[in-house]
Amino acid sequence: MKMVDVIHLNYLLLPVINRFGITLGFGDVSVEELCLKKNINLAFFLNIINAYHDESFFPKTDLQKFSVKLIVDYLQKAHKNYLHDSVPQIEKLIQNLVVENSYKKQNLEILQSFFNEYKNEITEHINREESKVYPYAVQVENAYETNNYNNALIKKMENYSMQYYLNEHDNIEEKLFDLKNIIIKYLPPPKNTKISNSILIQLFNLEKDLNDHSRIEEKVMIPKVVKMEKSILNYLAKNK
Ligand SMILES: [Fe+2]
Numbered sequence: 001m002k003m004v005d006v007i008h009l010n011y012l013l014l015p016v017i018n019r020f021g022i023t024l025g026f027g028d029v030s031v032e033e034l035c036l037k038k039n040i041n042l043a044f045f046l047n048i049i050n051a052y053h054d055e056s057f058f059p060k061t062d063l064q065k066f067s068v069k070l071i072v073d074y075l076q077k078a079h080k081n082y083l084h085d086s087v088p089q090i091e092k093l094i095q096n097l098v099v100e101n102s103y104k105k106q107n108l109e110i111l112q113s114f115f116n117e118y119k120n121e122i123t124e125h126i127n128r129e130e131s132k133v134y135p136y137a138v139q140v141e142n143a144y145e146t147n148n149y150n151n152a153l154i155k156k157m158e159n160y161s162m163q164y165y166l167n168e169h170d171n172i173e174e175k176l177f178d179l180k181n182i183i184i185k186y187l188p189p190p191k192n193t194k195i196s197n198s199i200l201i202q203l204f205n206l207e208k209d210l211n212d213h214s215r216i217e218e219k220v221m222i223p224k225v226v227k228m229e230k231s232i233l234n235y236l237a238k239n240k
């Protein structure tokens with residue numbers, strides 16, 4: 001398949017493709033040729049693209065075959081995308097919406113406070129994963145592959161299994177739903193519908209992307225690390 005056809009098939013894949021370092025202007029090359037040229041793992045790329053494109057098809061087992069390092073690298077690029085592109089773009093549009101419609105102070109405050117709460121929530125969620133969860137996941141994989149476990153890591157595994165993280169992995173998409181409803185149901189009819197529509201489209205796109213991202217965390221990365229933790233702890237128990 002040509003890369004151009006992937007985008008024609010589903011333009012929502014654009015940010016996903018960008019995360020692999022592929023930008024527009026790639027000509028008429030096939031997916032395979034482009035991946036080879038850019039040093040991208042073709043099988044991983046196809047699985048991620050398929051998972052995103054077709055929600056009913058989630059290649060959980062296939063994706064678990066790739067290294068935690070590769071999976072985490074993709075997830076980190078998505079985080080960057082949310083914090084540096086999607087969220088600031090929506091923030092700018094909300095400011096424009098308020099200015100264009102000269103909304104009352106009260107409306108403006110509700111919208112901005114909801115958005116700020118959302119921004120804080122997603123930022124905190126991402127910071128925690130970047131500073132604690134992902135480094136731990138990669139550390140467990142390194143230990144598993146090299147059979148090299150230090151006491152600090154074993155303690156961490158016993159006290160903070162990835163299973164705990166799965167249980168407390170919160171849903172950052174819920175607030176997006178409330179934010180959409182404020183714009184759809186509660187704000188006065190806008191003079192400029194274009195801005196409201198653009199905000200909604202961006203919120204729907206971000207929600208879809210986040211759902212897909214969380215699915216990779218919860219169904220691929222976390223179970224893979226839990227399996228490795230169990231295997232390491234079993235091995236240590238047997239060889240005491
Ligand atoms: Fe994440």
Ligand SMILES: [Fe+2]
Pocket residue numbers: 125129169214217
């Ligand atoms: Fe997450």
